Amino acid sequence: MRIRTITTGVAAVTSLAVAVGVGYVVGNGQGGGPPASPPIRLANADLTVAASCEDLLASYVDRALEQVGPYGWGGVIAYGDVGAMDAASPQASESAAGSMSARTMVKTSRSExxxxxxxxQEVGVDESDVVKVAGSLLLRMRDGVLLAYDVAGDGPRLLSSTPVDDARGSSVWVGDPGGEMVVVDGRAVVLGTSDDGRSSTITTVDLSDPTSPSVVDATTISGRASAVRLHGDVVRVVVQSAxxxxxFSVPSGAFGELRARLRNRGLVRDTTLADWLPTVDGAPVVDCGDVAVPDDDLALGTTTVLAFDPADPSSRSTTAVATDSDISYFSTDRFYLAAAQPPWGWVDCIDCRPAQTTGPSGTTPVFAFALDGADAxxxxxxEVEGTVADRWSMDAVGSSLRVAVGPSSETGNYNSVVTLREDGSSLVEDGRVDRLGVDEQLTSVRWFDDLAIVVTFRQTDPLYxxxxxxxSAPRLLGELEIPGFSEYLHPLGEHRLIGMGQDASLQGVTRGAQAxxxxxxxxxxxxxLDVVxxxxxxxxxxxxxxxxxxxLPDQRVALTVVSEGWTGTTGWVSVLSLADGSMTNRMVEVEHGTDVEDVRLVPLASxxxxxxxxxDVTSFDVTAG
Structure with a gap:
């Protein structure tokens, strides 16, 4: 397996450079009009900008005609959005320390x-959730209602219940997926997704009086919100437009397939930019000049990053790439889009692990954007040969990107860790470690300043x-083979690590959850050291x-949710107390049914x-016998 930069033509770069020079920012648009004047210039020709809105539409149509058949997209009719959220195991970013011995390496993780x-995933980059804390105020989303609690006293006290409606006045469906928020400067930004995943509503709520919050803006945008991040006071929402x-027609009668194919191709030719780009009230929210078109044949669709300050939610900055991918990773100053083919299936929530991961697809293009305020x-x-499973497979330290990749049709039958550096406008391979878990699946990764812990599984659990x-010279230090595997890794200081996953027999048969x-x-x-x-x-x-x-580092206690069965019929909080290299466990039954997936344990500053x-929202006694 190797990393290679994408080969690009010279003419497109030259013409753009002559027209506008160097360094224009992608992402200042507010609508679907003609390109800004002067048009933006991209760093190289891996992504280009259409000369006009007509040319942008033509690029979508030309690619789409190759994918439509007598039964619709890809030979079958597409139902709903495809794609899923990422998760596998957390990571971090910042500058790496110098070369050190294996016993004295700095093992600092910024994911907590x-x-x-x-x-x-990244300290300094908040993520959306169904529950948030801001000082003595706790907020949670439940069935389309924003609930505010005072948590300064002995127990949570309900202050208000605010229905969150979309821009048309109807209730936002916020169960599966969606209904998550971030909080900044006394305002909550709530994301809700429609039943079919075809539209998302961004609602800004003023919390200056938590006993009587007020909705100050509600904007419904076509497409599925697949990630929400908060950088300082800038909210970024990744929207996927499939x-x-x-x-579409389906074949019937004599020459049915021919007639259906011709009619379906005609429908594609009749599409407008509003069919391909995210829209608000039917109008594209992205300017044509803010849509970057990949040079390679990637998954058809659009991935848009929409940025705004909740103090002025109607003023938005947009950046879009004309491909549909749900693998988006944010560091403190970079946005990386891994342009992998989205898997078929549905998702349970924003930023959850997909039911299906991306299958072998040969190579995965990666695009890097610098973040500055609301601009990108x-x-x-x-382009990396191999598969990038999800956002947890990527990590940035300064200008270095580290990627854990699985096998594909272009690689050997093993996993790898690859380091990339920015060399001009190219991401080029800096170093790599191969042959991690031959014939095994990569199940989790944990990134530190100068260390990666990688877990793979087939019959036993190699931890690398x-x-x-x-x-430029990453190296394998050591490995451990044990039954079972970890799907999530969390650091407990510099010398301890806990893994949540599955127990398994020596034959690779899973036997239930384990810590x-x-x-x-x-x-x-x-x-x-120990297993529960x-x-x-x-x-x-x-x-x-x-x-x-x-x-909870001060108490040396880990709190984690464990459920019974794939349907989550019963949910417990597992209270894991650590001392002297061992764990003691106490199980507290807390929930049943589908509500198990919304259980959260929220630490307060007190x-x-x-x-x-x-x-319910209640106090949880960590020390109860």
């Missing part, structure tokens, strides 16, 4: 519960420690949604913990 109460829903500037791109202190405690003091010889198993047919909630894991279940 932040002040909003959410277990996030293939348009068209009234395309800076570099490259990889030194990234020199990005495993690891000692990574000596990275050449990682050790498993939860019984047959149990599932660890953090495996699908890391927000169902909470670490040291108290709030338990959020389907119907």
């Amino acid at each position: 519960s932040n002040e909003s109460g959410t277990n996030v 293939l348009p829903e068209l009234d 500037t395309y800076v570099a791109s490259g 420690a990889i030194d990234l202190s020199d990005p 495993a405690l690891f000692d990574v003091t000596d990275l050449t010889r990682p050790r498993q 198993t939860y019984g047959a047919e149990t599932q660890a909630g953090a495996a699908a949604d890391p927000r169902q894991f909470t670490w 040291g108290a913990v709030v338990l959020v279940t389907g119907e």
